[in-house]
Amino acid sequence: xxxxxxxxxxxxxxxxxxxxxxxxxxxxxxxxxxxxxxxxxxxxxxxxxxxxxxxxxxxxxxxxxxxxxxxxxxxxxxxxxxxxxxxxxxxxxxxxxxxxxxxxxxxxxxxxxxxxxxxxxxxxxxxxxxxxxxxxxxxxxxxxxxxxxxxxxxxxxxxxxxxxxxxxxxxxxxxxxxxxxxxxxxxxxxxxxxxxxxxxxxxxxxxxxxxxxxxxxxxxxxxxxxxxxxxxxxxxxxxxxxxxxxxxxxxxxxxxxxxxxxxxxxxxxx
Amino acid sequence: xxxxxxxxxxxxxxxxxxxxxxxxxxxxxxxxxxxxxxxxxxxxxxxxxxxxxxxxxxxxxxxxxxxxxxxxxxxxxxxxxxxxxxxxxxxxxxxxxxxxxxxxxxxxxxxxxxxxxxxxxxxxxxxxxxxxxxxxxxxxxxxxxxxxxxxxxxxxxxxxxxxxxxxxxxxxxxxxxxxxxxxxxxxxxxxxxxxxxxxxxxxxxxxxxxxxxxxxxxxxxxxxxxxxxxxxxxxxxxxxxxxxx
Numbered sequence: 001x002x003x004x005x006x007x008x009x010x011x012x013x014x015x016x017x018x019x020x021x022x023x024x025x026x027x028x029x030x031x032x033x034x035x036x037x038x039x040x041x042x043x044x045x046x047x048x049x050x051x052x053x054x055x056x057x058x059x060x061x062x063x064x065x066x067x068x069x070x071x072x073x074x075x076x077x078x079x080x081x082x083x084x085x086x087x088x089x090x091x092x093x094x095x096x097x098x099x100x101x102x103x104x105x106x107x108x109x110x111x112x113x114x115x116x117x118x119x120x121x122x123x124x125x126x127x128x129x130x131x132x133x134x135x136x137x138x139x140x141x142x143x144x145x146x147x148x149x150x151x152x153x154x155x156x157x158x159x160x161x162x163x164x165x166x167x168x169x170x171x172x173x174x175x176x177x178x179x180x181x182x183x184x185x186x187x188x189x190x191x192x193x194x195x196x197x198x199x200x201x202x203x204x205x206x207x208x209x210x211x212x213x214x215x216x217x218x219x220x221x222x223x224x225x226x227x228x229x230x231x232x233x234x235x236x237x238x239x240x241x242x243x244x245x246x247x248x249x250x251x252x253x254x255x256x257x258x259x260x261x262x263x264x265x266x267x268x269x270x
Numbered sequence: 271x272x273x274x275x276x277x278x279x280x281x282x283x284x285x286x287x288x289x290x291x292x293x294x295x296x297x298x299x300x301x302x303x304x305x306x307x308x309x310x311x312x313x314x315x316x317x318x319x320x321x322x323x324x325x326x327x328x329x330x331x332x333x334x335x336x337x338x339x340x341x342x343x344x345x346x347x348x349x350x351x352x353x354x355x356x357x358x359x360x361x362x363x364x365x366x367x368x369x370x371x372x373x374x375x376x377x378x379x380x381x382x383x384x385x386x387x388x389x390x391x392x393x394x395x396x397x398x399x400x401x402x403x404x405x406x407x408x409x410x411x412x413x414x415x416x417x418x419x420x421x422x423x424x425x426x427x428x429x430x431x432x433x434x435x436x437x438x439x440x441x442x443x444x445x446x447x448x449x450x451x452x453x454x455x456x457x458x459x460x461x462x463x464x465x466x467x468x469x470x471x472x473x474x475x476x477x478x479x480x481x482x483x484x485x486x487x488x489x490x491x492x493x494x495x496x497x498x499x500x501x502x503x504x505x506x507x508x509x510x511x512x513x514x515x
Binding site for chain 2: 046049051072073074075076080082084086087088089090092099100103132133134148
């Protein structure tokens with residue numbers, strides 16, 4: 001469990017990225033922080049592994065205040081996946097995956113053997129192990145990034161817009177893979193995105209943020225869609241544009257679901 | 271042209287080669303100045319450049335320092351230091367160290383600065399200590415530019431080391447000054463040819479080293495990129511008649 005307690009972050013240039021932020025992130029679930037750019041979502045994520053320290057307030061992991069933990073040690077037990085994978089260009093795929101275990105003192109041979117298994121886990125062919133990151137496609141690099149995030153078997157996995165730079169088809173694949181991995185491994189995933197559809201797809205808990213890290217609404221996707229807290233949320237999830245307002249039309253004895261503009265989106269199963 | 275062959279003949283004459291005053295020994299001195307000065311300069315400039323490149327602090331000072339020092343006239347500096355330190359090898363060596371510091375300093379910090387900030391951010395987020403970030407990420411990725419800096423330092427010193435003879439510091443300049451003052455132009459030219467060949471050989475060696483130290487992953491995909499960029503526009507530009515079709 002990760003707990004934010006009235007966390008405020010003001011950067012040296014005076015910008016207040018986050019103000020009085022409170023949130024409980026449940027264990028073994030996916031929590032998605034979603035909002036437009038500048039809403040402080042990445043700042044919030046990076047405060048969990050102390051890449052950024054809060055100006056005031058505290059962040060607790062399983063009841064332990066992170067401020068009392070050494071940043072380097074803390075980061076090694078939290079998986080981190082970033083946009084554009086952030087792989088080390090001069091190291092082979094297998095050594096990129098093995099980075100954190102090697103830092104933790106696991107013998108290189110053992111770490112590499114485990115890294116090969118992780119390539120299987122994220123759906124990559126083992127023949128890619130000896131390649132360098134730039135020889136891989138964007139989607140493959142991102143999978144390597146996920147494998148690296150999982151390498152030290154952390155309880156928490158932080159994902160910072162990990163699929164922002166890949167094309168829609170690969171993104172859909174990676175999203176399904178993330179759902180499968182989270183369900184199979186039972187990690188606490190904290191995911192940051194600006195895409196509300198991605199948030200609803202992946203999140204057990206979705207946190208919609210407004211400027212300054214103010215929470216507009218927290219809930220399951222269904223709760224948010226059923227009862228948007230205010231006009232901002234309604235507009236953000238697209239409820240005001242008709243995309244989310246579906247109705248049933250009967251066509252040749254079949255119930256077809258159409259949106260407000262009459263565009264068919266699916267078929268209702270009995 | 272005759273003079274040029276006279277110069278070659280002077281080099282080939284065995285009477286000019288051996289012994290403590292022969293050109294082989296002087297060439298050795300030239301090399302000793304070059305690598306001695308560059309090694310001392312590297313010991314000073316590389317840690318300093320790494321510190322500036324890693325922390326980003328003191329960058330303006332490093333830039334103006336390496337720019338300003340480059341403008342120093344070597345001969346003037348040599349004579350000034352010679353007046354203080356006397357004749358011999360010390361004044362030239364110190365001059366050449368000062369000459370070699372700017373390019374090496376610039377190569378060291380520029381090598382660090384050229385690395386994608388996201389790569390370094392990722393290394394830190396994984397849990398590398400600052401020292402591990404320097405040693406395992408910044409040093410290997412910054413190596414090509416550092417070697418480039420050392421390369422230009424070596425070339426500058428090897429060419430300038432002829433000045434050492436001005437304060438009786440030996441090296442190949444001895445023959446050039448002696449040749450001009452005794453009107454033995456073959457001797458002056460022969461020594462000049464030796465300096466030129468030495469500089470070219472060192473340039474070749476360093477160009478090779480620079481290619482070898484580029485981390486393999488960094489060059490992995492480059493050849494294809496170069497090809498797609500260069501060949502296409504050339505072919506199209508050659509067919510103006512086809513335009514608009």
